[in-house]
Amino acid sequence: MDCYYKLPVEKLAMRLLLFIGLVISLQFMADGASLPDARCLKKCGDVDILYPFGIGEGCAIEGFVLSCIKTEDGRGDVAFYGITPVLNISLRYGQVRMKSTYISSMCYNLSTKNMDYNEWLLNLTTSPFTISQKENIFIVIGANTAANMFGSSRYSTMPNMIGCLSQCSPYNSFTAQDGSCVGIGCCQAVLSNNISYHEVKFNTFYNTTTLYNNRSITDRASYCGYAVVMEAAAFRFRTAYLNSTAFRDEHNGSVPVVLNWVVGNETCQVAEQMGDRYACRSKNSMCIDSSSGPTGYLCNCTEGYRGNPYLPDGCQDINECDVNNPPPCPGRCKNIPGSFTCSSPSQSRTVILAVSLSVGIVAMAMIVTCSYLVRERKKLANIKKYFQQHGGMLLLQEIGLKQGQSTAFTIFTEAELIEATNKFEDKNVLGRGGHGTVYRGMLKDSRLIAIKRCMSMIDDRQKKEFGKEMLILSQINHKNIVKLLGCCLEVEVPMLVYEFIPNGTLFHFIHGGNDCRNIPFSTRVRIAHESAQALDYLHSSASPPIIHGDVKTSSILLDENYTAKISDFGASILVPTDEAQFVTLVQGTCGYLDPEYMQTCQLTDKSDVYSFGVVLLELLTGKMAFNLEGPENEKSLSLSFLCAMKEGRLMDIIDHHIQTDENAGVLEEVADLASQCLEMIGDNRPSMRDVADKLGRLRKVMQHPWAQHDPEEMESLLGESSVAGLEMVSTGNFSMEGGAVQGILESGR
Numbered sequence: 001m002d003c004y005y006k007l008p009v010e011k012l013a014m015r016l017l018l019f020i021g022l023v024i025s026l027q028f029m030a031d032g033a034s035l036p037d038a039r040c041l042k043k044c045g046d047v048d049i050l051y052p053f054g055i056g057e058g059c060a061i062e063g064f065v066l067s068c069i070k071t072e073d074g075r076g077d078v079a080f081y082g083i084t085p086v087l088n089i090s091l092r093y094g095q096v097r098m099k100s101t102y103i104s105s106m107c108y109n110l111s112t113k114n115m116d117y118n119e120w121l122l123n124l125t126t127s128p129f130t131i132s133q134k135e136n137i138f139i140v141i142g143a144n145t146a147a148n149m150f151g152s153s154r155y156s157t158m159p160n161m162i163g164c165l166s167q168c169s170p171y172n173s174f175t176a177q178d179g180s181c182v183g184i185g186c187c188q189a190v191l192s193n194n195i196s197y198h199e200v201k202f203n204t205f206y207n208t209t210t211l212y213n214n215r216s217i218t219d220r221a222s223y224c225g226y227a228v229v230m231e232a233a234a235f236r237f238r239t240a241y242l243n244s245t246a247f248r249d250e251h252n253g254s255v256p257v258v259l260n261w262v263v264g265n266e267t268c269q270v271a272e273q274m275g276d277r278y279a280c281r282s283k284n285s286m287c288i289d290s291s292s293g294p295t296g297y298l299c300n301c302t303e304g305y306r307g308n309p310y311l312p313d314g315c316q317d318i319n320e321c322d323v324n325n326p327p328p329c330p331g332r333c334k335n336i337p338g339s340f341t342c343s344s345p346s347q348s349r350t351v352i353l354a355v356s357l358s359v360g361i362v363a364m365a366m367i368v369t370c371s372y373l374v375r376e377r378k379k380l381a382n383i384k385k386y387f388q389q390h391g392g393m394l395l396l397q398e399i400g401l402k403q404g405q406s407t408a409f410t411i412f413t414e415a416e417l418i419e420a421t422n423k424f425e426d427k428n429v430l431g432r433g434g435h436g437t438v439y440r441g442m443l444k445d446s447r448l449i450a451i452k453r454c455m456s457m458i459d460d461r462q463k464k465e466f467g468k469e470m471l472i473l474s475q476i477n478h479k480n481i482v483k484l485l486g487c488c489l490e491v492e493v494p495m496l497v498y499e500f501i502p503n504g505t506l507f508h509f510i511h512g513g514n515d516c517r518n519i520p521f522s523t524r525v526r527i528a529h530e531s532a533q534a535l536d537y538l539h540s541s542a543s544p545p546i547i548h549g550d551v552k553t554s555s556i557l558l559d560e561n562y563t564a565k566i567s568d569f570g571a572s573i574l575v576p577t578d579e580a581q582f583v584t585l586v587q588g589t590c591g592y593l594d595p596e597y598m599q600t601c602q603l604t605d606k607s608d609v610y611s612f613g614v615v616l617l618e619l620l621t622g623k624m625a626f627n628l629e630g631p632e633n634e635k636s637l638s639l640s641f642l643c644a645m646k647e648g649r650l651m652d653i654i655d656h657h658i659q660t661d662e663n664a665g666v667l668e669e670v671a672d673l674a675s676q677c678l679e680m681i682g683d684n685r686p687s688m689r690d691v692a693d694k695l696g697r698l699r700k701v702m703q704h705p706w707a708q709h710d711p712e713e714m715e716s717l718l719g720e721s722s723v724a725g726l727e728m729v730s731t732g733n734f735s736m737e738g739g740a741v742q743g744i745l746e747s748g749r
């Protein structure tokens, strides 16, 4: 608004000098300042209370104690410094923004017809605060107002005086304008330095008395003049301030003012030596000498940190890579304490590649290790499972009980057998049977072994009893039976470990090569006798009795002296003690199978006798038990033999190598014995004991050729009348027995 009226100049000497609530006689040092604890308020109203400020004693450094007071309407809180409300606190710049009610004014008093002067002084001398020179400005508002500000600094004895005159029409020819404070209705002057004390004085020569007196009847305007130190950025002149109370009203009787503050009364250099009294507590903080005076200092967080430097650990690392948008590097940004590093895109790629590669390798190594561990664990679980499944525990118990007895039965680990056979190498295969493959192996103590690795598992009943049965079989100790040394139970299908018999099978001996047929008769009878003794032992002396179940020339092995050794009885079964439980297991080999067993499916010791009869026939004839390629009536050796016997053409079928005069009698006896073994009805067959005895006697006869010419001698040798009719044979070379067989074979070649 324009100032049109000229008021008589009247000096109203009303000077209000108030010593304000901000006058604080404080030692605003950090001396022994207590740190705020959890109960100290962190906020009051909208103001964040940042240490060294605090609400109440114990929460602030001396001189920075604020109070949190309810607003008049009771709705909110306001932080006060003394009687002055705090607007906000800046730690970084060491400033506090406050509401200043120290607005000096001069207004025309209707009753006294004079000007009323209301002048303020502000004394901050003993406080840590100074009025910021940079942020504040001295303002004089009025149509005809002149005011001086007398200021002083705590640090200087030099007074600081500023004067400002504001005039506008009608006191001069200029009209005031909104936003313009150039001496027309509004005058402003910068402070010469940071001041800790100031007082305002109006020049009474300039007043609005004339203007008031000249006003029209209806003009009720209040023509006041104002003088104030306030925040420059918060002030914008309006002409309405000239003829109304708008200036005071607008700011609710107060204006913002910015104060500087410092901690301590010393310089950084001194403060840093003060130990506990040094206010910069955070380890990532630094001291800054005060810019508002020669002494006192501020604390700031060092570069790369932010937070409150006045608190221990108050300065926290800034993650520059996160906070900067765009990020501070074109490549890969990596935050490090107090800073960050950048790697160029290509470096980043290399790093990424290297990292991914290492992560990949580590992951791979972990996967391999894990799968190895899982495999090993599974393997161990399987070992345990199979071992238990196959009756290993029972077997261990039994072995424990039988300790001290002569049995040397071993439970082999799979690893031992793998090592012994060089990982079941093909060149160690001794032969492949119907149930599996047999490998030669050598144990650590240089003992040779034969390992039977079966293809399929035995049935469930046998599974449970397997270990136990193995132990029973291992106790069989007969010179003509292959010794079962042990077994391996920790695999799905158990493996059997036998003593190694070096000279192959009887089958191979008879049918194997061109000269093999030329086996002396005595050797054949010896082998038959030894085999019969072994079977008799299984039937009669083993406890419990054992049926071999698969007697054939390929399950009779020959040792280094060509002594017969019955093998493969691991597949045989123990004779059931309960008669009702006759075995219904179908086993045996074509050509050797007991015809009665074929009908009844009941395997008995007489089944072994029948099969042995076929072995006898192979020894006598040199023919195979079953010849698929032969004519119909000659396919089965037993059938063609029985036929020949019946038709009286025995010699047609007997191996011509052994058809000598001296052999004839015993030959017929053996043939007769074979035919008895081949009886259709099991009960009509002799027992293995009978067969073994007879073969034994026949061997004696052959060793005493003279007896063949003396029926009495013969009878006593044979020990039975049936051989009375035995045809006497001339003396042969009977000395070529046992260990001499090899010599025979060699001389026969």
Ligand SMILES: Nc1ncnc2c1ncn2[C@@H]1O[C@H](COP(=O)(O)OP(=O)(O)OP(=O)(O)O)[C@@H](O)[C@H]1O
Binding pocket: 430, 431, 432, 433, 434, 435, 436, 437, 438, 450, 452, 482, 498, 499, 500, 501, 502, 504, 505, 550, 554, 555, 557, 567, 568
């Ligand atoms: N203890 C051993 N010592 C040396 N060789 C052996 C031994 N046991 C078996 N063999 C060899 O392994 C071959 C296969 O044996 P296996 O007992 O599996 O055969 P099979 O009796 O012919 O067959 P099946 O298991 O069907 O009865 C035999 O023919 C023999 O040559």
